[in-house]
Amino acid sequence: MSAAAVTGHLGLGSNVGDRAAALQAAVDALAAHGVRVLASSSLYETDPVGEVLDQPAFLNACVAIATDLVPEALLDAAKAVERGLGRETDTTAAAYLRHGPRSIDVDVLLLGAREHRSARLQVPHPALLQRRFVLIPLLELDLGLATPAGGSLAGALAALPVTEGVRRAGPPLRVPA
């Protein structure tokens, strides 16, 4: 791939089926959709947060990426990877439950200094600074990360109450050489 226009970070999550295999399959599939994965955090076993707490624990990881895609095309790529792994991505479908169990979730967390706000995509991800399950793997990748507005992710993590368990559960996902 040629020199990429944008670097950023994606969040990966799974709490149905073989969770580690699903996270690895997502990393493996991203290249075919124009997204180069540069590095992966460790895997973390995390307590569910959000609107559905009575569901199995998640396995989460974050990856650093580079891409020539514009932000909405990157979201399309993330959704295509989810669909390719069998996830229901239509938020109006009967099978869709917001914050509910899923075989794979690929969220756009950060695109460096870029901000994007449209009906279908907000970057930074709106819940970024409230979620220990994304802040901890992101900070493993880069302790100096900040939002485009200048908010330190390390500072956000330090300010959060420890209400949600996040335990290291395995080594980083394999990324292409």
Ligand SMILES: Nc1ncnc2c1ncn2[C@@H]1O[C@H](COP(=O)(O)OP(=O)(O)OP(=O)(O)O)[C@@H](O)[C@H]1O
């Ligand atoms: N930064 C983002 N990354 C991924 N999806 C986003 C983002 N901003 C807005 N969305 C929109 O959110 C919709 C629902 O996404 P998803 O099914 O992953 O939600 P969720 O995982 O249940 O909740 P959450 O977004 O709080 O993690 C997507 O179809 C997409 O249009």
Ligand SMILES: Nc1nc2c(c(=O)[nH]1)N=C(CO)CN2
């Ligand atoms: N621990 C954890 N909780 C969640 C997760 C997730 O990936 N990890 N994803 C959700 C849907 O956005 C809702 N809750």
